[in-house]
Amino acid sequence: MSEALLNKLKQVKLAVFDVDGVLTDGKLNFLADGSEVKNFNTLDGLGIKLLAQAGIQTAIITGRRSPQVELRAEALGIDYLYQGREDKLTALKELWQDTGLKADQTAYIGDDLPDLAAIRAVAFGATVNGGHQFVATHADWCTSRTAGNGAGREFCETILAGQGKLEALYSEYL
Template sequence: MLPTDLPADILQRAARIKLAVFDVDGVLTDGRLWYAADGSELKAFHAHDGAGMKRLAAAGIEIAVITARSSHIVSVRMAELGIVHVYQGRADKLACFEHLLKALQLEPADACYTGDDVVDLPAMQRAGLSIAPANAHPYVRERALWRTRMAGGNGAAREVCDLLLAAQGKLDLPATP
């Protein structure tokens, strides 16, 4: 549930968003890295975040993920959600963000970027709306324009989705399967 006292500036910025970009580790997951005995990687994604991302897409907002790490699990989850803008192994997230804006013919003010660590800051500071999950690194939380109440991997992305939908008058649209 969104706070009822959202600042007017945040709502104005959110109303303009056409692209929502999310980091993976620490935003769509809790940031912990799990490895099985065979060396394979495990990640846990919250179903509420995925449902929110599907609702964003149904409302016409593009979604992208930009992550510095590469993981087959991320490819699988994003495919399940129908997200086509998936950038893995991108240490220079700002360059990737700029490339994405150009490809989609959008201005930085048309984009929201949600990140949790210092590697996300250059892109966050370029975006029209920067958001940090509640458990983001303190340096990042201080510099984000808005912070979620929920932690990464525990509903933070859903909060972002709900904020954008609410600001655009689309929060009450029916959910899609």
């Protein structure tokens, strides 16, 4: 990891996640009654909990509205949830107002064009392996894991490693 990237990670106090294409594999599954099914990965969930243990606030900004996302956010203790927000940068600016935090204290992970402005606006802008290539050219970092398969966990652990907190969190499980 470069020195410049480490310096960005050390300042992070807020980690923001897109949902579809980051915390899920991006596929939209609908049942016959029109209800939606989302699959979340437990690896990502524990990563988010590790961020909270380290004192890093968490947020979700997603373009779609889904009761499944609300349930998942509640189960993980996500601090802020913004659903139905196509303009991710505007939502991110509202989040900064709500938290009192700033761009240089924020990490964001997204996968597609609606996430691009937010990725470019933060200290540590990340994308997922398999996300849109144009987004990857503007991100600070890209996961090796794919969306819905631990990419969120990798993002969390990269932040924690950059802050020198990951090993201590791991040791609690020994």
